[in-house]
Amino acid sequence: PKRLAVLTSGGDCSGMNAAVRAVVKMGIARGCEVYVVREGWEGLVRGNGPEHDVKETQVHSGTPSTADPIPNRRRGNFVATYGEGELLKEGEGEQTLKDRYIIRVGWDDVRGFASLGGTLIGTARCAAFREVEGRRTAALNLVKHGIDALVVCGGDGSLTGADRLRDEWPEHLAALKERGDISAEQFETHSHLNIVGLVGSIDNDMAGTDMTIGATTALHRICEAIDSISSTASSHSRAFIVEVMGRNCGWLALMAAIATGADYMFIPERPPTSEDWQSSMCSVLDRHRKEGKRKTIVIIAEGAHDCNLKPISPDEVKDVLTERLGLDTRVTTLGHTQRGGAPAAYDRILATLQGAEAVEAVLEATPDKPSPVIGIQENKIMRQPLMEAVKKTQDVAKAIAEKDFNRALSLRDPEFED
Ligand code: ATP
Numbered sequence: 001p002k003r004l005a006v007l008t009s010g011g012d013c014s015g016m017n018a019a020v021r022a023v024v025k026m027g028i029a030r031g032c033e034v035y036v037v038r039e040g041w042e043g044l045v046r047g048n049g050p051e052h053d054v055k056e057t058q059v060h061s062g063t064p065s066t067a068d069p070i071p072n073r074r075r076g077n078f079v080a081t082y083g084e085g086e087l088l089k090e091g092e093g094e095q096t097l098k099d100r101y102i103i104r105v106g107w108d109d110v111r112g113f114a115s116l117g118g119t120l121i122g123t124a125r126c127a128a129f130r131e132v133e134g135r136r137t138a139a140l141n142l143v144k145h146g147i148d149a150l151v152v153c154g155g156d157g158s159l160t161g162a163d164r165l166r167d168e169w170p171e172h173l174a175a176l177k178e179r180g181d182i183s184a185e186q187f188e189t190h191s192h193l194n195i196v197g198l199v200g201s202i203d204n205d206m207a208g209t210d211m212t213i214g215a216t217t218a219l220h221r222i223c224e225a226i227d228s229i230s231s232t233a234s235s236h237s238r239a240f241i242v243e244v245m246g247r248n249c250g251w252l253a254l255m256a257a258i259a260t261g262a263d264y265m266f267i268p269e270r271p272p273t274s275e276d277w278q279s280s281m282c283s284v285l286d287r288h289r290k291e292g293k294r295k296t297i298v299i300i301a302e303g304a305h306d307c308n309l310k311p312i313s314p315d316e317v318k319d320v321l322t323e324r325l326g327l328d329t330r331v332t333t334l335g336h337t338q339r340g341g342a343p344a345a346y347d348r349i350l351a352t353l354q355g356a357e358a359v360e361a362v363l364e365a366t367p368d369k370p371s372p373v374i375g376i377q378e379n380k381i382m383r384q385p386l387m388e389a390v391k392k393t394q395d396v397a398k399a400i401a402e403k404d405f406n407r408a409l410s411l412r413d414p415e416f417e418d
Contacts, residue, residue, distance in 0.1 A: 009040030009158035013214025015347035022355025043101030047141035207392030209375030233295030266304035
C-alpha cells in the first residue's frame with residue numbers, strides 16, 4: 001500500500017484538526033498506510049531516533065479497527081499544549097512519543113479531532129527547512145519511512161516549502177544515494193514525491209479559493225468579541241477601535257464590519273482615498289452620533305494604511321476620535337483570541353471535504369503534473385496548481401505595495417470588478 005503523511009505548518013487555525021482527521025480516515029479508506037508528522041516541517045527534519053525507525057514501519061492496523069496502532073499509546077495523548085515545542089501532556093504518551101515526529105496512525109487516533117481548535121499534531125516555524133540541507137534531511141526521513149505522498153496544511157510559506165521539496169526531490173535522492181544514506185532500491189522505489197496542499201489561514205488570503213480553513217471560525221470569534229464590546233460601548237456611549245488580524249487581506253475586517261454593523265473600517269486593499277482620512281472618518285462618525293447612535297465601532301485590519309501606504313494604527317484613530325469628536329475612546333486588539341477555539345461548523349465541513357479531496361489528489365498525482373492545492377469555488381471543492389495560487393497570493397502583497405489595489409483584488413478573485 002501507498003504510504004501517506006499529513007502535517008500542519010505555519011500559524012495554527014481552527015479546522016486543521018478536522019483536515020488531519022479527514023486525511024487520515026480517507027487515506028485508510030483508500031488502503032493507504034497513514035502517518036502524521038508532528039510539529040510541521042520541524043518534525044520532518046528531526047525525524048525519529050534510529051531505535052524507532054524499524055519498529056514503526058511494522059506497526060499496522062490498516063483498516064478501521066479498534067486496535068491501537070501505536071504500542072502503549074493511551075487515548076488522549078495528542079491532547080496538546082500549543083507553542084512550547086514539547087507537545088504532549090504528562091504521562092505514558094510523552095515517553096512513547098518523545099523524540100518521535102513521524103508517527104503511524106490508525107482510524108481511532110483521530111477520533112474527536114473535528115471539534116477541537118488549533119492543531120493537535122503541532123505546528124512550528126522551521127528555519128532548517130528553508131535551507132537545502134534541511135529539506136534533504138526531511139527527504140531522507142520520508143524515504144526511511146517509505147512515505148512518498150504528503151499532504152500539507154498551512155499558509156503560503158508552508159506550501160512554498162512543500163513545492164520546493166517536491167521540486168528538489170530527484171536531486172535530494174541522488175545526493176542521499178551518493179552519500180550512502182539510502183540504498184539503490186530505495187532510490188528506485190522513491191523516485192517521486194507527491195505533494196498536495198490544503199490552505200489553513202484565518203486571513204482568507206489565498207488567491208483562487210473562496211474560503212480558507214480557519215477563516216470562518218476567526219470571523220465568528222471577532223463577531224462575538226465585538227458584540228461583547230458593543231454592550232459597554234452602548235452603555236457608556238463610548239467609541240471602540242477594534243484591531244483584527246489580516247496583513248494583506250482585509251477579509252476579516254470587512255466581513256466583521258458587515259456582520260456587526262460597524263461604523264467605519266480600514267482595510268489594506270481599499271485605503272482611504274484622501275490623505276485627510278481623519279476628516280472623512282469624523283464626518284461619518286459624527287453623522288451616526290447625530291442620528292442617535294450611542295456607540296461607535298471602528299474596525300481596523302492589522303495591515304491597514306493610508307493612500308500613501310503609511311500605516312494607520314488603532315492609537316492614531318483613537319486620538320482622532322478623542323480630540324476631534326470628544327468621544328471617550330478605547331482600543332481593543334483582539335490578537336490571538338481570533339485564532340483559537342472550537343471550529344465553526346463550516347470550517348469542520350470545509351476541512352473534511354478538502355482533506356478527503358487531498359487524498360484523492362495525492363493518489364492521482366503524477367510526476368508530470370504540478371502539485372495541486374485544494375480550494376473551494378462557488379461552493380465546489382476544486383484543485384488548482386499549488387504554485388500558481390501561492391504566486392498570485394504573493395503578488396497581491398506586491399500589488400498593494402505598488403498601490404495597485406484593483407490588481408490586488410483581481411489577483412485574488414478573477415471575477416473582481418471595481
Ligand atoms: P501563516 O500564513 O500562518 O504565516 P505560513 O505557512 O505562510 O503560515 P510561514 O512561517 O511563512 O507560515 O512558513 C512556515 C514554515 O514553512 C517556515 O517556518 C519554513 O519552515 C517553511 N517555509 C516557508 N517559506 C519557505 C520557503 N520559501 N522555502 C522553504 N521553506 C519555507
